[in-house]
Amino acid sequence: MNIGEIAKRAGVSRSTVSYALSGKRSVSEETRRKIQRVIDELGYRPNASARALANGRTSTIGLVFPPAGTHYTGMQLDFIGSVVEAAAAYDYDVLLSPSGVDSDRSFQRLLGERRVDGAILMEIRLQDDRVDHLVAENFPAVSIGRTAHPDGDWWVGLDHTALVEACVHHLADLGHRRIAFVNRPEHLLRAGYESAHRGLDGFTKAAAERGLTVRTYCCGDDAPSGQACLERILHDDPATTALVTLNEAALGGLYRGLAVAGRHVPRDFSVTGVVAGRWAETVTPQLTAADVPAEQMGRLAVELLVERLDHPDASPRHHLLAPPISLRASTGPAHAHRDSGSGSGSDD
Amino acid sequence: MNIGEIAKRAGVSRSTVSYALSGKRSVSEETRRKIQRVIDELGYRPNASARALANGRTSTIGLVFPPAGTHYTGMQLDFIGSVVEAAAAYDYDVLLSPSGVDSDRSFQRLLGERRVDGAILMEIRLQDDRVDHLVAENFPAVSIGRTAHPDGDWWVGLDHTALVEACVHHLADLGHRRIAFVNRPEHLLRAGYESAHRGLDGFTKAAAERGLTVRTYCCGDDAPSGQACLERILHDDPATTALVTLNEAALGGLYRGLAVAGRHVPRDFSVTGVVAGRWAETVTPQLTAADVPAEQMGRLAVELLVERLDHPDASPRHHLLAPPISLRASTGPAHAHRDSGSGSGSDD
DNA sequence: AGCTTCCGGCGAACCGGTTCGACGAAGCCG
DNA sequence: CGGCTTCGTCGAACCGGTTCGCCGGAAGCT
Numbered sequence: 001m002n003i004g005e006i007a008k009r010a011g012v013s014r015s016t017v018s019y020a021l022s023g024k025r026s027v028s029e030e031t032r033r034k035i036q037r038v039i040d041e042l043g044y045r046p047n048a049s050a051r052a053l054a055n056g057r058t059s060t061i062g063l064v065f066p067p068a069g070t071h072y073t074g075m076q077l078d079f080i081g082s083v084v085e086a087a088a089a090y091d092y093d094v095l096l097s098p099s100g101v102d103s104d105r106s107f108q109r110l111l112g113e114r115r116v117d118g119a120i121l122m123e124i125r126l127q128d129d130r131v132d133h134l135v136a137e138n139f140p141a142v143s144i145g146r147t148a149h150p151d152g153d154w155w156v157g158l159d160h161t162a163l164v165e166a167c168v169h170h171l172a173d174l175g176h177r178r179i180a181f182v183n184r185p186e187h188l189l190r191a192g193y194e195s196a197h198r199g200l201d202g203f204t205k206a207a208a209e210r211g212l213t214v215r216t217y218c219c220g221d222d223a224p225s226g227q228a229c230l231e232r233i234l235h236d237d238p239a240t241t242a243l244v245t246l247n248e249a250a251l252g253g254l255y256r257g258l259a260v261a262g263r264h265v266p267r268d269f270s271v272t273g274v275v276a277g278r279w280a281e282t283v284t285p286q287l288t289a290a291d292v293p294a295e296q297m298g299r300l301a302v303e304l305l306v307e308r309l310d311h312p313d314a315s316p317r318h319h320l321l322a323p324p325i326s327l328r329a330s331t332g333p334a335h336a337h338r339d340s341g342s343g344s345g346s347d348d
Numbered sequence: 349m350n351i352g353e354i355a356k357r358a359g360v361s362r363s364t365v366s367y368a369l370s371g372k373r374s375v376s377e378e379t380r381r382k383i384q385r386v387i388d389e390l391g392y393r394p395n396a397s398a399r400a401l402a403n404g405r406t407s408t409i410g411l412v413f414p415p416a417g418t419h420y421t422g423m424q425l426d427f428i429g430s431v432v433e434a435a436a437a438y439d440y441d442v443l444l445s446p447s448g449v450d451s452d453r454s455f456q457r458l459l460g461e462r463r464v465d466g467a468i469l470m471e472i473r474l475q476d477d478r479v480d481h482l483v484a485e486n487f488p489a490v491s492i493g494r495t496a497h498p499d500g501d502w503w504v505g506l507d508h509t510a511l512v513e514a515c516v517h518h519l520a521d522l523g524h525r526r527i528a529f530v531n532r533p534e535h536l537l538r539a540g541y542e543s544a545h546r547g548l549d550g551f552t553k554a555a556a557e558r559g560l561t562v563r564t565y566c567c568g569d570d571a572p573s574g575q576a577c578l579e580r581i582l583h584d585d586p587a588t589t590a591l592v593t594l595n596e597a598a599l600g601g602l603y604r605g606l607a608v609a610g611r612h613v614p615r616d617f618s619v620t621g622v623v624a625g626r627w628a629e630t631v632t633p634q635l636t637a638a639d640v641p642a643e644q645m646g647r648l649a650v651e652l653l654v655e656r657l658d659h660p661d662a663s664p665r666h667h668l669l670a671p672p673i674s675l676r677a678s679t680g681p682a683h684a685h686r687d688s689g690s691g692s693g694s695d696d
Numbered sequence: 697a698g699c700t701t702c703c704g705g706c707g708a709a710c711c712g713g714t715t716c717g718a719c720g721a722a723g724c725c726g
Numbered sequence: 727c728g729g730c731t732t733c734g735t736c737g738a739a740c741c742g743g744t745t746c747g748c749c750g751g752a753a754g755c756t
Contacts, residue, residue: 002742013706018744025745028704045460049400050742053711058397060443060463067433077425084444085415088454093463094444095408096432106436112393115408115441223629252630259632281571282600282630284607350712361736366714373715376734398712401741 006044010035021046060093061305062116064107064130066123067098073221073248075276075294076122079144082298083120090306092117101129111139118305120144124155125192140312142305144297145194152316154308156300159322160195160246160274163290164202166325167244167272170288172210174242175334176270179207179214180233182226182245182254186218199246199274215240219250226253227260234261241334245273255283266332277326285329293323354392358383369394408441409653410464412455412478414471415446421569421596422627423642424470427492430646431468438654440465449477459487466653468492472503473540488660490653492645493542500664502656504648507670508543508594508622511638512550514673515592515620518636520558522590523682524618527555527562528581530574530593530602534566547594547622563588567598574601575608582609589682593621603631614680625674633677641671 007014012031019025020035027035038044052058063083065076084094095116099107107130110116117140121130124145134141135153143155150157164181171179181203183189184196200216207214215236219229229250233240234257245254254271263269265285272288280287300319308314355362360379367373368383375383386392400406411431413424432442443464447455455478458464465488469478472493482489483501491503498505512529519527529551531537532544548564555562563584567577577598581588582605593602602619611617613633625639648667656662 003744004742014743015707015745016705019705022744025705026703031704043460045456047401047742048457048461048463049397049406050711051461051744052397053395053401053713054742054744056711063444072425072429074422074425077420077422077428080428080444081420081446084446088446093454093457096411096428096442096444098429098432098436106441108393109396109441112391113396113399115396222626223634249630252632256632256634278570282597284600284604286571286604351714352712362713363715363737364735367735370714373735374733379734395712398741399714401743402712402714404741 001042001044003044003046006035006038006042009042010038057117058115059091060095060116061087061302062095062097062110062119064097064099064110064119064121066100074279075248075292078276078278078294079122079298082295083302086299086302090302092302092306099130103129111137118142118309120301120305124157124194126194126197127192140305140308142301142308144301146318146320147194150318154304154316154318156297156304156319157321158195158274158292158297159320160198161202161205162322163274163325164199164244164246165206166290167274168203168206168210168212170272170325170331171242171244171270171334172206172212174270174331176242177212177334178237178240178242179212180237180240180243181214181216182219182229182233182243182247182250182273183216184218184247185220185225189218195246195274203244213237219245219247221247221249223250223253223256226250226255227257228253230254230257230261233257234263241268242270242272242331245271245275247273248275248279251275251279251283251287266330268335270331270334272325272331280326280328283330288325288328288331290325291323293321297321349390349392351392351394354383354386354390357390358386405465406463407439408443408464409435409650410443410445410458410467412445412447412458412467412469415448423596423624423640426624426626426642427470427646430643431650434647434650438650440650440654447478459485466490466657468649468653472505472542474542474545475540488653488656490649490656492649494666494668495542498666502652502664502666504645504652504667505669506543506622506640506645507668508546509550509553510670511622511673512547512592512594513554514638515622516551516554516558516560518620518673518679519590519592519618520554520560522618522679524590525560525682526585526588526590527560528585528588528591529562529564530567530577530581530591530595530598530621531564532566532595533568533573537566543594543622551592561585567593567595569595569597571598571601571604574598574603575605576601578602578605578609581605582611589616590618590620590679593619593623595621596623596627599623599627599631599635614678616683618679618682620673620679628674628676631678636673636676636679638673639671641669645669 003014003017007017017035020027020032087094097106097110119141121143124143126148128147131143131147146155146157183200189196217229219225258265258269265271275287275289276294277291280289351362351365355365365383368375368380435442445454445458467489469491472491474496476495479491479495494503494505531548537544565577567573606613606617613619620636623635623637624642628635628637
């Protein structure tokens, strides 16, 4: 079931079969039909490896995501799904690579062995050796998120700074004065994760502008950590009346912590942050949040990558997204909290 | 940067370089070092397509999952992650394929063009033309879930029947008499999804055994559908005191529906079902559930597939898993529901 | 009629590896 | 010292496609 076999049965040469399939040279209608009939009978499909070898393209793109030691979030799932579907629309397959860093074995497989034509990188860090490496080799890649030096690179990113600022302003407008920030886990912050850093920057900046009393926390990517984090927040400052979070996976735990502490959302406590819409709707009350457009980001990343693959000399393009905050049910006007000590309730 | 270049610079033939790398024939220590030095200098890695073409194996496995029209669930995410990592441990890459049915374009790419050595199929249906096709071709594949005729096939599955039965018995033991079953969406049930059917079977059977009054529902894979479904349940029979669900994505909505209806969990209403542990812990109160061991299933599926690839004539193996119910906080003893009409409270 | 042009098809080379058979040199044996 | 094995290496063929150069014949032109 290879091209030679087809050629033999159709009584033509291998090259004629190839041209009949690719259409890169004209083939008479008659032989074309003869060939097509044989192909249909045998259910022939050209071998992908051979094709890749011959024309130097694998028709596959790599999707590099962090290994699961870090728990996956719903947003990542939506993102993976949309990348796969968008890629399929352009006739690309998607190869998954659980890679952390540049020197990674899996990363080397993907690039060094030329398994993929291009790559999409998730979970970018401000200083990212993977990105540096790819830029140095001029390897076609698009990152989800931007490093500290995003110019001259291809990426689609979320303006975490602006989004978190918007969250803070939203809370401040509602009268909240003591706000906590729940970030991604500390090891990710230390590793320089873009969202964690820029989100924190936005929080700090907006809080300063509005003269708020704030505390920031790192929190593990799971519900129990979220619950523990919330306990810490209320322990550190019982007068806290709101929080902003980037940590989707901890959200359920944060809510539980509030329930356990007897704080009703949104009457006693407001919660907001940056979370994919589908997941913001799973909690009760539904989360007022800047909805991460994961699906759109996946699509855009693929479009950018395909463009870069088709035009190797095109100049870098990128998309910086800043979706608006969707008002749902988890934020409300601030009320002084009464039952605890620390009588710093109604300032302003 | 191909093997010929390495050979030239090392002053040996291409075959010698190949043997030095593969170790399939002895190579003198001296030339081996010479070759290795050149390779290290140039950062050479053999081209995957060429290798695949030559030895007929791509070192890639395909992961076939349903396209996202159906929303992804957390369980699927965990599963994908664990498959990728387990595969990496065996030096396999994972190619994602968003395929629905047998005739699917993407499915044909994967198999017909020999992009992968084997495949793992998610979201199996009782009558599954994909599986039939693969069995007919004796293509190395492992399914997650089993068809109506699972003998002689390779799979790892969950005993949904037994799990749902256990849930029902758990509720019956707590005194619940009127129970609802919240299944996957109707189109999936109609399409013959295994989990939906076997789960329903288990529910019906156990309910009959215990003489319970039950109703079954199909519910969309998202929070709003869950909420709507719960409203319907309480509307159809306000005396319902518990539900069993397979629908992880709707869980948040079910909880919200209960909250809106003023039913406290677990005091007024018990909730249980089959849900991955990590996600069962995100809701408040934490869900008492048969924990889907998604991570373990992914690992087992890869192990089975690798075994099948290494021993093409091995006889079919499978794993049927039936994890115990993890008691958390969402179930409790039944109490007659008072405030609504329909005074069918304490029958037994 | 003689010339060019165009069309359809063929053979060979190539992509970058792997693997088989052969062969020279060295080592071992009697 | 001659014959046999063993070791290390090489050249060639092969995997299954694509693509380039070429060629024979029919058609078009003057």
